[in-house]
Amino acid sequence: MKKELTTIQRDILGFLIDQIKGKGLPPTLAEVANHFGYRNRATVQQHFSAIEKKGFIKKNPKLSRGIELTLEDKFFVPKPILGEVAAGNPLTIYPDAIDTVELPTIARMPKDSFLLRVKGDSLKDAYIFSGDIVIVNPNLEPKNGQIVAAVLDDAAVVKRFYKKKNEIELVSENPEYKPIVIDKKHPSFKLVGIVVGVYRSMEKKKAG
Amino acid sequence: MKKELTTIQRDILGFLIDQIKGKGLPPTLAEVANHFGYRNRATVQQHFSAIEKKGFIKKNPKLSRGIELTLEDKFFVPKPILGEVAAGNPLTIYPDAIDTVELPTIARMPKDSFLLRVKGDSLKDAYIFSGDIVIVNPNLEPKNGQIVAAVLDDAAVVKRFYKKKNEIELVSENPEYKPIVIDKKHPSFKLVGIVVGVYRSMEKKKAG
DNA sequence: TAAATTACCATACAAATGTATGGTATTTTG
DNA sequence: CAAAATACCATACATTTGTATGGTAATTTA
Numbered sequence: 001m002k003k004e005l006t007t008i009q010r011d012i013l014g015f016l017i018d019q020i021k022g023k024g025l026p027p028t029l030a031e032v033a034n035h036f037g038y039r040n041r042a043t044v045q046q047h048f049s050a051i052e053k054k055g056f057i058k059k060n061p062k063l064s065r066g067i068e069l070t071l072e073d074k075f076f077v078p079k080p081i082l083g084e085v086a087a088g089n090p091l092t093i094y095p096d097a098i099d100t101v102e103l104p105t106i107a108r109m110p111k112d113s114f115l116l117r118v119k120g121d122s123l124k125d126a127y128i129f130s131g132d133i134v135i136v137n138p139n140l141e142p143k144n145g146q147i148v149a150a151v152l153d154d155a156a157v158v159k160r161f162y163k164k165k166n167e168i169e170l171v172s173e174n175p176e177y178k179p180i181v182i183d184k185k186h187p188s189f190k191l192v193g194i195v196v197g198v199y200r201s202m203e204k205k206k207a208g
Numbered sequence: 209m210k211k212e213l214t215t216i217q218r219d220i221l222g223f224l225i226d227q228i229k230g231k232g233l234p235p236t237l238a239e240v241a242n243h244f245g246y247r248n249r250a251t252v253q254q255h256f257s258a259i260e261k262k263g264f265i266k267k268n269p270k271l272s273r274g275i276e277l278t279l280e281d282k283f284f285v286p287k288p289i290l291g292e293v294a295a296g297n298p299l300t301i302y303p304d305a306i307d308t309v310e311l312p313t314i315a316r317m318p319k320d321s322f323l324l325r326v327k328g329d330s331l332k333d334a335y336i337f338s339g340d341i342v343i344v345n346p347n348l349e350p351k352n353g354q355i356v357a358a359v360l361d362d363a364a365v366v367k368r369f370y371k372k373k374n375e376i377e378l379v380s381e382n383p384e385y386k387p388i389v390i391d392k393k394h395p396s397f398k399l400v401g402i403v404v405g406v407y408r409s410m411e412k413k414k415a416g
Numbered sequence: 417t418a419a420a421t422t423a424c425c426a427t428a429c430a431a432a433t434g435t436a437t438g439g440t441a442t443t444t445t446g
Numbered sequence: 447c448a449a450a451a452t453a454c455c456a457t458a459c460a461t462t463t464g465t466a467t468g469g470t471a472a473t474t475t476a
Contacts, residue, residue: 006421006422006423008422008423009422020232024228024232024276025233025234025273025274026233028272028462028463028464029463029464029465030462030463038424038425039424039425039426040424040425040426040427041463041464041465042424042425042426042427042465042466042467043423043424043425045464045465045466046422046423046424047422047423050421050422059464061464061465062431062432062463062464062465063464064236064272064273064432064433064462064463064464065233065272065273065463066233066464068232129335214451214452214453216452216453217452236432236433236434237433237434237435238432238433246454246455247454247455247456248454248455248456248457249433249434249435250435250436250437250454250455250456250457251453251454251455253434253435253436254452254453254454255452255453258451258452267434269434269435270433270434270435270461270462271434271462272432272433272434272462272463273433274434
């Protein structure tokens with residue numbers, strides 16, 4: 001039922017999507033006109049009308065920036081979960097996101113920070129369970145006893161942090177897993193950040 | 209050095225977040241004013257200025273709907289905690305907020321939902337522990353087996369919900385606590401809402 | 417070939433929007 | 447206590463914004 005867009009209409013729709021995804025705000029007619037070098041807004045207005053007629057967008061009359069996408073993936077900028085972590089058996093961090101949480105567009109996090117989904121029960125004595133999302137803040141210095149996320153040999157772990165003389169000890173809550181001791185000069189060890197919070201949605205979505 | 213928001217400022221920030229989450233669009237001054245019953249936009253304008261001064265938002269001058277959340281940096285939104293709940297020994301709900309928690313923006317807080325701090329271990333088999341914050345959505349109909357918050361004789365409980373013929377059963381996860389059975393006509397029973405999420409801050413703050 | 421669509425232009429206008437300024441009353445803070 | 451902050455009000459104003467209308471030219475479609 002959807003008619004095809006012309007080249008220009010597709011370009012404009014593309015700009016629309018970029019703006020919504022990037023800025024989180026749909027552009028005004030003037031902003032679009034300015035971007036494409038149009039001398040007036042009416043041109044954009046007519047393009048939007050044409051695009052709407054073809055079913056790709058919806059105009060909310062009289063509403064500033066009231067252009068909605070009729071496409072599927074619009075309003076949520078899905079936030080990538082970078083990997084899954086466990087304390088006992090470190091899991092590989094995947095180069096790309098393995099999943100996403102439904103993160104509203106506003107919840108843009110610092111570029112370095114990220115979310116990890118916990119797998120396994122090795123943190124259960126810290127009341128963190130399989131399926132929980134841990135929030136990692138990379139901008140904090142860890143103190144002894146805090147739960148940190150770290151990358152060790154291309155794998156991620158979440159454990160309690162203890163700084164000693166010449167080594168760092170990462171301890172699981174669960175006594176079944178033995179502490180990991182890292183020499184401070186260990187090349188492939190990198191402290192990622194501190195786990196500042198745990199979030200768990202009760203919405204039905206299998207915990208992995 | 210973080211300055212705290214006033215109650216009204218927090219409400220306005222909350223509305224802002226709700227709008228962005230829900231509509232995908234920040235509101236205009238007029239829309240905020242209308243929502244809160246203000247007769248003019250200047251009031252909202254001044255509130256936004258105050259909130260900006262405290263670092264929670266950024267105003268993009270002259271830009272319509274140009275209010276950005278600075279929560280990338282803050283990461284957390286202060287939310288009032290309305291009371292404390294336990295499954296075993298119900299605690300009183302306080303008329304006003306007893307505390308606030310800095311809730312991560314990933315934690316989806318539906319409109320009108322509120323927070324309760326859990327006390328006691330009666331929910332530990334549902335992986336909810338003393339000190340955890342539960343997010344309660346009052347706008348959903350409970351289904352059997354879901355964890356709900358309810359008020360019974362001026363006290364609040366958080367338990368699993370089971371609807372039966374002429375009665376409602378509220379069951380603790382912890383078998384030490386016996387189920388509460390309420391006749392449907394029980395006058396002082398009121399279902400408050402469904403627990404849609406759990407959040408726990410790892411920041412040093414005693415868990416109760 | 418005639419008609420429709422596309423792709424711009426220009427101008428006009430009411431309403432919406434952000435902003436500025438000044439005022440009053442209450443509450444909080446030093 | 448005095449000063450500052452808070453929480454509104456009202457009015458005014460320049461822009462911005464969406465919309466409407468009419469026009470020109472090229473291209474596509476029937």
